[in-house]
Amino acid sequence: MTPFIRQRGVVAPLERNNVDTDQIIPKQFLKRIERTGFGQFLFFDWRFSEDGTPKPDFILNQPQYRSATILVAGENFGCGSSREHAPWALEDFGFRVIIAPSFADIFYNNCFQNGLLPVTLPASDVARIFDLARNETPLSLEVDLEKQTISSETGEFQTSFSIDPERRRKLMQGLDAIGETLLLTDAIASFEGNHDLPLLPHNL
Amino acid sequence: MGSQTLFEKIWHRHIVHQDTPDQAALLYIDRHYIHEVTSPQAFDGLRQAGRRVRRPDLTMAVMDHNVPTSDRSLPIRDAIARRQIEQLEINCREFDVPLWDLHHPSQGIVHIIGPEQGFTQPGMTIVCGDSHTSTHGALGALAFGIGTSEVEHVLATQTLWQQKPKTMEVRFRGRRPEGTTAKDMILALIRHIGIAGATGHVIEYTGDAVRSLSIEERMTLCNMSIEAGARAGMISPDETTMEYLRTRPYTPKGTEFETARAHWLSLATDPGAQFDRVVEIDLEDLAPMVTWGTNPEMNAPITATVPDPDQEKDPVRASMMRHALEYMGLTPGTALNAIPIQRVFIGSCTNGRLEDLERAARVIDGRRVADGVRAMVVPGSGQVKREAERIGLDKIFTAAGFEWREPGCSLCLGMNDDILSPGERSASTSNRNFEGRQGRGSRTHLVSPEMAAAAAIAGHLTDVRTLSTEVPS
Numbered sequence: 173m174t175p176f177i178r179q180r181g182v183v184a185p186l187e188r189n190n191v192d193t194d195q196i197i198p199k200q201f202l203k204r205i206e207r208t209g210f211g212q213f214l215f216f217d218w219r220f221s222e223d224g225t226p227k228p229d230f231i232l233n234q235p236q237y238r239s240a241t242i243l244v245a246g247e248n249f250g251c252g253s254s255r256e257h258a259p260w261a262l263e264d265f266g267f268r269v270i271i272a273p274s275f276a277d278i279f280y281n282n283c284f285q286n287g288l289l290p291v292t293l294p295a296s297d298v299a300r301i302f303d304l305a306r307n308e309t310p311l312s313l314e315v316d317l318e319k320q321t322i323s324s325e326t327g328e329f330q331t332s333f334s335i336d337p338e339r340r341r342k343l344m345q346g347l348d349a350i351g352e353t354l355l356l357t358d359a360i361a362s363f364e365g366n367h368d369l370p371l372l373p374h375n376l
Numbered sequence: 377m378g379s380q381t382l383f384e385k386i387w388h389r390h391i392v393h394q395d396t397p398d399q400a401a402l403l404y405i406d407r408h409y410i411h412e413v414t415s416p417q418a419f420d421g422l423r424q425a426g427r428r429v430r431r432p433d434l435t436m437a438v439m440d441h442n443v444p445t446s447d448r449s450l451p452i453r454d455a456i457a458r459r460q461i462e463q464l465e466i467n468c469r470e471f472d473v474p475l476w477d478l479h480h481p482s483q484g485i486v487h488i489i490g491p492e493q494g495f496t497q498p499g500m501t502i503v504c505g506d507s508h509t510s511t512h513g514a515l516g517a518l519a520f521g522i523g524t525s526e527v528e529h530v531l532a533t534q535t536l537w538q539q540k541p542k543t544m545e546v547r548f549r550g551r552r553p554e555g556t557t558a559k560d561m562i563l564a565l566i567r568h569i570g571i572a573g574a575t576g577h578v579i580e581y582t583g584d585a586v587r588s589l590s591i592e593e594r595m596t597l598c599n600m601s602i603e604a605g606a607r608a609g610m611i612s613p614d615e616t617t618m619e620y621l622r623t624r625p626y627t628p629k630g631t632e633f634e635t636a637r638a639h640w641l642s643l644a645t646d647p648g649a650q651f652d653r654v655v656e657i658d659l660e661d662l663a664p665m666v667t668w669g670t671n672p673e674m675n676a677p678i679t680a681t682v683p684d685p686d687q688e689k690d691p692v693r694a695s696m697m698r699h700a701l702e703y704m705g706l707t708p709g710t711a712l713n714a715i716p717i718q719r720v721f722i723g724s725c726t727n728g729r730l731e732d733l734e735r736a737a738r739v740i741d742g743r744r745v746a747d748g749v750r751a752m753v754v755p756g757s758g759q760v761k762r763e764a765e766r767i768g769l770d771k772i773f774t775a776a777g778f779e780w781r782e783p784g785c786s787l788c789l790g791m792n793d794d795i796l797s798p799g800e801r802s803a804s805t806s807n808r809n810f811e812g813r814q815g816r817g818s819r820t821h822l823v824s825p826e827m828a829a830a831a832a833i834a835g836h837l838t839d840v841r842t843l844s845t846e847v848p849s
């Protein structure tokens with residue numbers, strides 16, 4: 173996983189609450205067995221009309237947001253299914269940071285597994301970013317995970333954020349989570365020795 | 377230790393490692409269920425890193441999301457779906473994981489077969505790459521959905537890092553009125569606390585009304601916990617749980633069962649145990665509920681009308697309502713029971729069990745599906761299907777004009793051929809009414825099996841309690 177230290181980029185404002193994973197990536201695209209290539213399907217029903225032409229109104233189809241790497245959205249972002257295809261699609265599309273007032277649990281967790289940083293900010297800060305990002309000149313922010321700060325180039329927006337220290341460390345080091353856990357193999361084995369486990373029957 | 381909740385007892389018994397109490401804990405996982413959609417990339421990760429599955433004997437795979445619900449002897453037409461299904465087969469063979477494939481007689485939706493076969497037992501930690509894993513909590517397990525990276529982590533280590541969630545007691549007060557169901561109880565809760573109302577929490581459902589539910593009804597309740605944002609839903613084991621477990625194919629038998637039974641019952645939340653939050657829901661006025669919008673919180677009693685965004689004081693909510701009503705093609709003030717439907721779906725891990733089908737069949741018996749309505753029943757598992765056929769439910773459904781199909785997720789998420797056309801409107805017993813969930817442009821109204829059956833007969837959403845007083849034509 174690529175370590176995440178800081179990210180400077182254009183902000184795309186997605187002013188909706190409760191953006192669910194069925195919207196982030198509709199289920200007809202979940203059949204791929206690869207981990208990559210999902211970006212083309214991101215927000216598919218919102219980005220494209222039925223004949224496959226891009227919908228000009230949708231935020232990510234507007235030229236000033238094309239190169240955005242920071243997505244800002246309304247509350248409860250990522251609710252719905254556990255599909256990790258949602259962070260995969262966001263990442264593959266080019267996003268490295270998602271900012272919202274709140275996230276759904278599983279989605280939030282899935283982001284960290286993929287080097288994607290979800291930042292929870294107070295609703296008033298998010299509203300302020302929406303205002304700034306709607307301008308004709310797109311808003312550019314620097315998100316610094318090391319310092320836990322977010323600031324705009326021109327200085328009109330500045331804030332700090334909090335994040336679980338363990339998650340921060342893992343993201344900054346780009347660690348392989350499984351590799352780390354495997355260092356605890358002895359603890360797992362001794363737990364298994366004392367734990368009463370109904371095994372699945374053989375020859376199911 | 378003082379009084380503990382069911383959740384706390386299970387949590388503490390599964391901690392393998394934890395640096396400090398406020399940090400994430402490494403939890404041991406007793407059961408890992410796998411399906412074809414969220415696992416291929418996890419197996420691939422193992423392969424690339426040269427890792428193996430630590431405990432194939434605690435892992436179980438099933439095909440359910442993509443599978444055709446029509447003739448199984450034909451090849452799967454969708455090439456990409458077929459590849460995903462074949463990949464699961466290859467992965468299970470390579471990593472020695474037991475698999476119930478398309479042709480296994482008890483194949484079905486993972487959350488139906490786990491409890492039904494007795495793989496799911498009280499006190500277990502259970503995960504699956506699927507948010508509705510919360511269903512298994514009905515038997516007193518701690519069960520929750522995870523993403524694919526975590527699936528890979530569990531495959532490799534049989535453990536998972538978890539921050540300790542908060543606990544929430546949802547206490548249902550009073551008696552559930554005639555004609556209402558567990559589905560209506562959970563929809564009422566979600567309406568009350570909202571779709572993010574339980575974020576960060578594990579819910580335990582309590583109260584006499586919960587105690588009097590059958591295990592299958594309890595599963596409906598726990599199943600939709602995620603629709604309120606909860607990590608998991610659970611119910612303390614009791615005698616009803618024990619009676620259910622006693623007859624499952626893969627639970628302990630004889631004296632072993634008696635030993636297990638004592639242990640399972642001891643897991644129930646102790647009197648006086650504290651929850652971080654308590655929510656009370658009054659059941660006195662509960663009516664059959666139906667969703668009118670594009671998330672499960674947007675629901676109302678069937679006796680109500682489509683709400684008016686202009687009456688909503690919060691501007692953000694008002695705009696969400698407008699957006700939802702536009703998508704749903706509904707006008708404020710329309711009586712909910714006058715909304716015409718073209719499709720009916722009875723099935724899914726929420727309401728695809730035998731009791732669900734029995735209750736729907738009772739409404740349908742001797743009646744006919746309205747002209748212009750296409751209605752289907754998709755049993756949740758091979759066993760549900762066989763049992764239903766043994767007691768003649770299939771005949772009742774097909775005589776009324778329903779399609780009787782093979783088990784799978786089907787129209788719950790429309791990954792296979794079972795989808796709605798744009799603009800088509802359904803009464804559905806599933807759990808999500810998100811935009812496009814049942815097909816692009818599809819309009820979904822979530823209801824109980826009884827209400828879905830009633831809608832099929834009437835051709836529009838209708839109050840099942842009044843339908844039953846009409847003389848069948």
Ligand code: SF4
Pocket residue numbers: 440441485486487506508724725726784785788789806807
């Ligand atoms: S029936 Fe629906 S909700 Fe349940 S597992 Fe299948 S797709 Fe998910």
